[in-house]
């Protein structure tokens with residue numbers, strides 16, 4: 001199967017900044033993929049290159065097998081990008097904006113799909129409103145609709161939920177999830193790591209123009225962050241067998257390292273055998289935010 005997005009040795013040099021320093025990446029069709037990284041890591045630059053808005057200084061980029069420079073039209077048609085910046089033409093209504101965008105792709109009678117987009121993005125009652133009159137969140141929805149007018153197989157969203165309220169976010173994700181289930185590939189950048197964790201099966205982390213982590217989300221969570229077991233016991237000493245796992249706590253509160261969920265059973269059995277009762281117990285879960293910070297701190301710049 002054709003790879004949805006394929007990057008090989010992609011570099012981007014601005015006059016003062018080496019924004020991308022050799023990025024190799026394959027995103028398969030049907031993936032829901034997160035591109036994460038701190039501000040300035042190069043995410044938007046990478047997306048601009050995918051969209052053909054910026055040229056890479058070196059390397060090659062293909063969307064659905066089409067080279068973004070040599071086969072610009074085909075590549076552009078295969079891609080829908082929701083840009084990070086709110087850009088809109090103040091002189092058009094929402095529906096006019098979407099018709100214009102359709103015309104750009106040579107789609108004349110696209111109103112059935114436009115209506116579906118408006119419905120699904122909660123814009124139906126704003127169809128005849130000038131975009132300049134919309135709130136920031138509503139403008140963001142129009143940008144999403146614009147990116148989707150031509151039903152692109154590959155959808156890229158650059159911080160789509162920045163400054164967007166919870167209700168809007170949830171309806172946006174419900175719709176994007178549906179498109180993903182229907183086979184569209186989705187690439188998402190976001191500062192809300194819990195969003196990436198909930199939505200994306202695979203993650204690339206970018207730092208200073210390089211991919212510093214690339215794996216399935218569940219692997220990153222398993223490998224990258226510690227799991228801890230918090231215990232409140234009716235004893236002030238742990239059985240000797242559990243002492244090696246102790247990493248903190250005071251009084252009758254104990255914090256144990258839990259390398260694997262499978263170790264839980266043994267810990268409970270040890271307590272039972274020692275006749276120690278459990279008053280309260282909880283697990284401190286790994287989350288993508290912790291993993292992200294750990295990876296960002298561990299990777300130092302190599303120039």
Ligand SMILES: Nc1ncnc2c1ncn2[C@@H]1O[C@H](COP(=O)(O)OP(=O)(O)O)[C@@H](O)[C@H]1O
Nearest residue numbers: 014017019037038039040041042043044045046
């Ligand atoms: N048009 C540009 N001209 C010069 N430098 C740029 C331009 N666009 C981005 N940069 C620089 O490239 C780096 C990566 O920026 P960007 O891709 O926007 O990062 P991110 O989206 O991950 O926050 C930053 O140092 C930024 O200042």
Ligand SMILES: [Mg+2]
Nearest residue numbers: 043044045084
């Ligand atoms: Mg950006």
